[in-house]
Amino acid sequence: MTEVTVIMKSNPPFKDHVYFEDFAMGDHFAYGAYEMRRDEMQAFAEQFDPEPFHLDADAAKAMGWPDLIASGPHVCAVWRRLSKDAFAATKAFVSPGWGEVRWLMPVPVGYVLSVRSEVTAARALKSRPNLGFIQFSNEMRNQYDEVTTTLVTNWFVHRRPTD
DSSP states (O other), X not given: OOEEEEOSTTOXXXXXXXXXXXXXXXXXEEEEEEEOOHHHHHHHHXXXXXXXXXXXXXXXXXXXXXXXXXXXXXXXXXXXXXHHHHTTTBOEXXXXXXXXXXXXXOOBTTOEEEEEEEEEEEEEOSSSTTEEEEEEEEEEEXXXXXXXXXXXXXXXXXOOXXX
16 A cells, blocks of 8 residues: 655655556555635635535524635545645546545535545446546544545556557
C-alpha cells in the first residue's frame, strides 16, 4: 500500500509521468487543503444552486446551521480541483463518471477541506489495450477530521508505453 500526503498544490503525490501501472488496489492517498470562502460559495450558489441557505447566512442560521453552507455540487467541484492538482502528473485519458455521492454533513464558510482516496478497483481494459480503469473511494474531510462528503470516482488512465 502507498500512503501519500499532499498538503499544498505544489506537492503532488507523483512528480513524474504516472501511468495505470503505478496504481494498485488498496493504495491510499491524502491530499489537499482548500478553505471554503464566502464569496466563492455565494457565487457558485447564485449560478448553479440558488437555495437560500447557500446564499444568505441569516437564512442558513434560521435553519440551524452556524453560517452559510456550501452547495453539495460546489463541494464536489472542490474535490475535482484538489484531485487534479494532486494527480497532475497522471496520464489520465477521461473519466467515465462519478457515483455514490453522499453529503454527510454541511460545509460552512471557513471549513478547510482535504481528501483521502483509496484505489478500490484497477484493471486493464480489453476494449482499449492502451488504457486501464481505476476506481477511487474518496472522503472529503474538514479541519476537524470529520468526513463531510464521500464519492466514488472512475478514471481511464494510459498504460505505460512498451517501446
